[in-house]
Amino acid sequence: MLGMDFDGRRPVRTILHLLAASKWRLILATLAFAVKDSPIWLLPLLTANIIDVVVQHRPIAQLWLNAAVLAAILLQNIPMHMLWVRQMSHIVRHLGTDLRSELAGRLQQLSIAFHTRAGAGLLQTKLVRDVENVEMMLQQVAAGDTSAILTLLGAITLTAIRVPAFVPLFLLVVPCTAALVAAVRRRSGARNEEFRRRVEELSARVDEMAHLMPITRAHALEQEAVHRMRGTVEDVRAAGLRLDLVNGRFGAMSWVTYQLLGAACLIAAGWAAWTGYAPVSAGDVVLLSTYFAVLTSSVIGLFGLAPIVTKGLESIRSIGEVLSAPDLERNEGKERISRVRGEIALEGVGYRYPEAGAPALTGVDLTVAAGETIAFVGPSGSGKSTMLNLLIGFIRPTEGRIRLDGRDMEDLDLRAFRQAVSVVPQEPVLFDGSIWDNVTYGRRELGAATVTAALRDANALEFVEALPHGWDTLVGERGALLSGGQRQRLAIARALVRDPRVLLLDEATSALDSESEALVQQALARLMRGRTTFVVAHRLATIRNADRIVVLSGGRPAEVGTHEELLAAGGLFARLHGLQSV
CATH class of the missing domain: 3.40.50.300 (P-loop containing nucleotide triphosphate hydrolases)
Known part of the structure; x- marks a missing residue:
């Protein structure tokens, strides 16, 4: 039972616990992704090799060898991509099904008093919208996080082999990313919780409006119903606007930061090649600038997932409000009667x-x-x-x-x-x-x-x-x-x-x-x-x-x-x- 181990107060630990049941599929999916995504960090190396073949007039056989490797790593993407999609889809969809089944089961155990307080609209939001947010988080983070991490590891490894002097510059990406993500988690987390609460209120209001529709129409109270709804809708709009502004502000900061680092990398590589400060060929200049551009793009994409991650983690907390609710009807361990006379x-x-x-x-x-x-x-x-x-x-x-x-x-x-x-x-x-x-x-x-x-x-x-x-x-x-x-x-x-x-x-x-x-x-x-x-x-x-x-x-x-x-x-x-x- 998920409810026994589901802790909405620690959403990251909870999601890792939920994924533990599919660890072998997750390992297979990660390996498939690493292979299918390899062109992202191998293409700059092959491009650099081809440029050096041309500029340094190396044997033409090296050109054809790089071309063959290039074709092979591109063609493998199709089967590896489908293997990755199949495994991740199985993991995410099964987890979503388990969460919804667990929520439905828990709702049957919770007392009537809990259902009276919570209302049908709010519970529907948790069963449908919150689980959907968790699924979306896993789907997008699986691709974004894995791509960014593999690109970082591949770029740093190949840079250390070709131009080791530039490894410290690449490693600057890690602390910058950590600082920015920590900042957005603090600010965006509070805004996401506020937005989620407002959406739940809206869901409850919609459910109420639907039940009151016959009375509303019978007494010509349409404008009163619209007025009651408008206040809740305005609260959702205001909370959503505050959330969007926080996400937009940190998105702009991350883009400018990584573009400046990318420009610095390109200028440094050009300066090192021109002055002879480091053994950097023309192909290496292209390799370094391309790697940093690819790495920057991946990290910006990763940072762009921060709002989705925050929303998903907030949905884990929301689901936890039901799965960890103490208001249960306690029947376990009590006497089960086989016959009722009715006295x-x-x-x-x-x-x-x-x-x-x-x-x-x-x-x-x-x-x-x-x-x-x-x-x-x-x-x-x-x-x-x-x-x-x-x-x-x-x-x-x-x-x-x-x-x-x-x-x-x-x-x-x-x-x-x-x-x-x-x-x-x-x-x-x-x-x-x-x-x-x-x-x-x-x-x-x-x-x-x-x-x-x-x-x-x-x-x-x-x-x-x-x-x-x-x-x-x-x-x-x-x-x-x-x-x-x-x-x-x-x-x-x-x-x-x-x-x-x-x-x-x-x-x-x-x-x-x-x-x-x-x-x-x-x-x-x-x-x-x-x-x-x-x-x-x-x-x-x-x-x-x-x-x-x-x-x-x-x-x-x-x-x-x-x-x-x-x-x-x-x-x-x-x-x-x-x-x-x-």
Whole structure:
């Protein structure tokens, strides 16, 4: 697992650790690159030899020998280049796949509270954009860094053989490069982090705008939406401008520095040849000036990669925020139950959200027998949704405990428990696939008879069979091609095929018209039969048949009883019922 060794605070060490798994491919790729790139530092030597053959009137055979070597080193570039591309592509693409897979796996382990804080847009940015930045960094740095290093080594080695007096001048490139790269890392790193944060904010704002689009258009609030977006876009522009100015300033400094060194090298070689200070031939003058020009070009290109490297390392830090996030749901090592009866007991249960002034729930005592239906009602903010989140284990009680079949849920692997649970939310969650895919989500082994029975019991079979492609019909993103009632009935069919022992219904009919509600209520009645069911209801008439109704007020149970008992008591439930009957 990458998450165990992924340290976003040390991005360079982390990227080296990630590449260690492909070290043999990396060695082969480097060797292939060294061979295919050899013309860059061999051509100046061959050019110098040919010039000296002409100027010094050496035997013509030396001309043909250099020509043959020249042709050979040029032709080998094609197969060696393809070998290098194949190896590097394998390394980079596999690493990107591993990162995305690890991120997806980690997101499934992180708590619902983390997802609520982070938002879908920000997580999408990390999964798509940040991994893409890492891939781009590796692809471009692999070529740029390797070329610059091999050119430097080749140029210094051949210069030491031909004109050793000029080696110190070539070595000046190394400290100049180190100083400039260190400077740009310090300044550009902070600017890249600022830019990355602004882009994440923009991504979250875009996701929010997309979700609000129906409300925005329905109330003619387009200009308000544009105004909200404009501020975030301006922040991205300003952060990007500051980043570009930093990169541009150091780019210009590096270009001027290396051009001055190149001019110095050319003048020094010409002076040494003219005065006889060093044994420098005409070919050597061309060799030295060409080497320095090639070396300068490589180093400038390398320096030009500094922004990409900085962005890639910042993306490593960003990915680390997810892979190293401590907000995990801890299930490893806990008891895995093999069978759930559905007996649930809440003993003095309470929950306080982090940094909240008052508890969302407190003092909840409730014993539920297997197969019993319990409804939670109450004003907005009374703790109904918190109660469901506690029952499914999305959050853990901050006081008291919840028992499942006599066992403390704190000691259980909740993943095993949830295999016996089905949830039907107010807004059904469908993905862009076929009806069959959505109903059998997580249960691919199911046969046609089981799915048909579930669709029939969910009052969905009739409309599914009327569709042009039946259950192979695509439902669109979030089920956009279906009506609200159709989406809800498919959600019930999905719950039915799981044959759950515990059922959670979160205002499953509150957003439907009367006809759709009647069909969904019939389907829910079949789904609830013989199962422990917890219902959060807005329409009180829909819970008339519940075994018990818990009326919540201010996070506390105010009343508990049947529908008739609570009406007769004349308390909060009776008042809420009266308001809905008006």
